[in-house]
Amino acid sequence: MSSEQKFETQLQHFGEKRQDYHGAVVPPLFQNSLFTFESWEAIDAAFDDRTKNFIYTRGKNPSVSLVEEKIANLAGGENAKLFGSGMAAISSAILHLLNPGDHVITVKNIYGPTNNLLNAYLRRKMNIDVTYVDGENIDDFVQAITDKTRLIYLESPSSAVFRLQDIAAVAKLAKEKGLKTIIDNTWATPIFQKPLAMGIDLEVHSCSKYFGGHSDIVAGVIIGSEQDIRDISVNEFELLGGKMAPFEAWLILRSLRTMPIRMQKHQENAMQVATFLENHPKIRRVNYPGLASFPQYELGCRQMSGFSGLLSFELAMEDLNQIKTFFNGLKIFQIGVSWGGHESLIYAPAISYLKELPQEQFK
Incomplete structure (x- = not known):
C-alpha cells in the first residue's frame, strides 16, 4: 500500500x-x-x-x-x-x-x-x-x-x-x-x-x-x-x-475502522467540557493540554497533532461530603474507572487512596 x-x-x-x-x-x-x-x-x-x-x-x-x-x-x-x-x-x-x-x-x-x-x-x-x-x-x-x-x-x-x-x-x-x-x-x-x-x-x-x-x-x-x-x-x-x-x-x-473519527470527536467534546469547567467559579483548576492556558500548551502543539478526550479538574471545595454530593448528582457521566470508550465517565483517584491512606493524608 x-x-x-x-x-x-x-x-x-x-x-x-x-x-x-x-x-x-x-x-x-x-x-x-x-x-x-x-x-x-x-x-x-x-x-x-x-x-x-x-x-x-x-x-x-x-x-x-x-x-x-x-x-x-x-x-x-x-x-x-x-x-x-x-x-x-x-x-x-x-x-x-x-x-x-x-x-x-x-x-x-x-x-x-x-x-x-x-x-x-x-x-x-x-x-x-x-x-x-x-x-x-x-x-x-x-x-x-x-x-x-x-x-x-x-x-x-x-x-x-x-x-x-x-x-x-x-x-x-x-x-x-x-x-x-x-x-x-x-x-x-x-x-x-x-x-x-x-x-x-x-x-x-x-x-x-x-x-x-x-x-x-x-x-x-x-x-x-x-x-x-x-x-x-x-x-x-x-x-x-x-x-x-x-x-x-x-x-x-x-x-x-472508526478510530480517526472517534479521536476527533473525543477531542472536540473534551475541549468543550474543559472550556466550560475553566470558566466555572466552583472549579479551581483544569488539566487539559488542549487549553491555551495549559502551562505546556506550546510543547503540546509542537509534538502532538491533536488532543484526546481525557482531562482532570480540581473542585474548589475541601469537604469530602460535598465532593460525594457532586459525584452522586451527575446525570450523564457515570462513575467508573478507565476511559476511551463511547460513554462519559468520571472518577477520582483519591477513591482508591482512601482505602490505603489515613484520613489526614487524604487531600
Whole structure:
C-alpha cells in the first residue's frame, strides 16, 4: 500500500489480503487454539521461525497478526505485539530492557500500576533503583542519570495531571548516553502523537482505551523495531503468557475502522467540557493540554497533532461530603474507572487512596 495514502485509508485496508478469505469485506475470526500441518517436513520448517509461522495461538494467530500489522503501520513502527492487557504489555517492555541492579528514570504521576511495578515489585525482585523527575525540563533527566541507568520511561501526557515531556529531546539524550526509552502513548494515541518518529525505542498502549473504543475489551500493545518485537515475542510474550485472544483482536480491528473519527470527536467534546469547567467559579483548576492556558500548551502543539478526550479538574471545595454530593448528582457521566470508550465517565483517584491512606493524608 502506498505510503502516500492517508492513515485513515491505511487503517481501512493495510494488511488485509481479501483474496485469502474469499473476498469477505470483514476478515474472519480465527478462533482456534492450534494449526495443523500436512507433513513432518512442514511443521519442522514452521518451528524454524515461530515468530513468523502459525503453530499455536498463544504465540501467533492470523486475527491477532493482522491487527498488529495495522497498529505498527499507524504508529510508524516496524512491528507490534498485542498482549492480553495494557499492564502485560508495559511489564513485558520494561522486563525486556532491564537487568538486576539497573537504574530507571521515570516521571512523577505515571500510571499507578506501572509505578507499583517499578518502585515495589522490581525494586524488591530485581534490585531495580528508580528516580522520579518532574520531566518538564531536559535537565531533570540529565541530572538523574547515573552509571547504572539503563532506561528512561516516559508518559506524555502523564496520568491525572497530564504533564508533558519533550519527547524528541529525551530520546536524543538517551541515544547520546546509550540508554533505552519507553513511552506510554495511550492518552494521545498514534493518531495525535508519534513517539517512534521522535526517536523513542518502544511505545506501549492500553488498547482497552482508544484502540478498543467501546469499553468491551482488555488488551495492550508494544510497538517498536523488528528486532525488539521479535525478541519480546520469543521471550517475555511466550514465556510469561500474556496472550492476546483472537476475538478481542478482532474487536480491535472493528474499532480501528472508526478510530480517526472517534479521536476527533473525543477531542472536540473534551475541549468543550474543559472550556466550560475553566470558566466555572466552583472549579479551581483544569488539566487539559488542549487549553491555551495549559502551562505546556506550546510543547503540546509542537509534538502532538491533536488532543484526546481525557482531562482532570480540581473542585474548589475541601469537604469530602460535598465532593460525594457532586459525584452522586451527575446525570450523564457515570462513575467508573478507565476511559476511551463511547460513554462519559468520571472518577477520582483519591477513591482508591482512601482505602490505603489515613484520613489526614487524604487531600
